[in-house]
Amino acid sequence: MNRPHIRILATGGTIAGSAGSALKRGYRPGQIGIAEMVAQAQALGLEAELDGHEVAAVGSQDIGWREWQALHRHIADAYADDGVDGVIVTHGTDTAEETAWLLDLTRPAGKPVVLVGAMRPADAVGSDGMRNFANAVRVAGDPDASGRGVLVVMGDAVFAASDVRKSATAQIDAFRGFPRGPLGLVNPASLDWFGPPARPGDPARFAWPEALPRVEIVYAHADMDAAPVHAALAAGSRGLVLAGLGHGNAPASVIAALAEAGVPVVRSSRVDEGSVDRNVELDDDGLGFVAARALNPQKARILLQLLIAEGVDEIAAMQAAFDRR
Incomplete structure (x- = not known):
């Protein structure tokens, strides 16, 4: 069986953050490059081929039109590349639901697109970043992830972009879904969907705009x-x-x-x-x-x-x- 080829688009955030201390509460987002993150992930023995692209290195409070344009372009390129099976966007958690929703509304429900982040920086005790990343790889490489729209993977759960929201400031399980809860549960070894894809073959609801009005x-x-x-x-x-x-x-x-x-x-x-x-x-x-x-x-x-x-x-x-x- 061929291993899925996953394209990683990095934007920074806590998942790429560093505190300089395992016990320090404060940290700087976007300090770890995507090449280092991919190397760490590959060392885990993940059953996927990963290639990384640096889109930005910021906290998600600073994500905006420029980064969204770049993500849209890179995802369009990945959709057009028959050698790419899925896309992962590493992203800060503060505005992940907004980026996911914008991409969901402007992309067809084809190849999996998965946003993933972390609630603790990479060098903190109990960091959740690499586990979340490994979970995202499993989701993005799963054929049954196709036709579900843009997904967000956090805390061993898979959420639809239309439902997901950040509901806590610091807890590991900070994400919830409404009106639906998770679409599935995931860990680095397994993935369980709660139902079939709801949007197979659906086109994008909106064309990508030249600009977003205020x-x-x-x-x-x-x-x-x-x-x-x-x-x-x-x-x-x-x-x-x-x-x-x-x-x-x-x-x-x-x-x-x-x-x-x-x-x-x-x-x-x-x-x-x-x-x-x-x-x-x-x-x-x-x-x-x-x-x-x-x-x-x-x-x-x-x-x-x-x-x-x-x-x-x-x-x-x-x-x-x-x-x-």
Whole structure:
């Protein structure tokens, strides 16, 4: 049996981080080059051929359009190369769900694309990086990973990009899935899927845009006024996402400002888990809002950016995009 050929695209993050001490809490992300990481992984005896490419060496708080463009280009090249069976993106955990979701929306559900990171730097006691990396290799090299869209592997679990979120600041098992939990469980020796691929042969939902329009997230809180809405519009935001209270609500003055904003508005929730449904807490039909459904604010922002970039401006069409799973 031929060993799968996996292309590794490195962007930095904690998985490539170094603290300079096994006991030190602070660290610097992106200090270990992809060649060293691949050599360490190959020394484990993984049943895969790995080739590494350095895309960036930053913490994921600094990941943005430039890095996303480079990742999209490299993944497109890997899809076009018959000798590549899957792709792994090493990534910081803070914005991994946003990168995964953007790639998921703009890539066909073909060869596996797996994002992986770590909660502890490589030289820390109990570092999880190499185990997560070995797990990602097993997933990316598995034929049954195809047709599932972009995946995130963390903490011995496999998540869909549409579901995954970071739910803790420092714990090893910091990632969760909503509304679905993990798609499967993985360790360096085995991989168990909980069901068949849901999207075999699906094309990309969106073309890769020339640029992403500015969309701001307005975070709701008690005793809030409409100033953040006006500031976002003054900064040139072409859409707004409300990280709302509870079921996507906000003080009356904020709701009024959003209704008069003149740009698409998506209601999501600052609550960690739950769905924001249409016309439940507010009259979305009357106000002209879109309900984010199961997407959290940061993922709602990515989807709204792509909709605006494609020229979608009808609320019904936007809502249909948010309703789709």
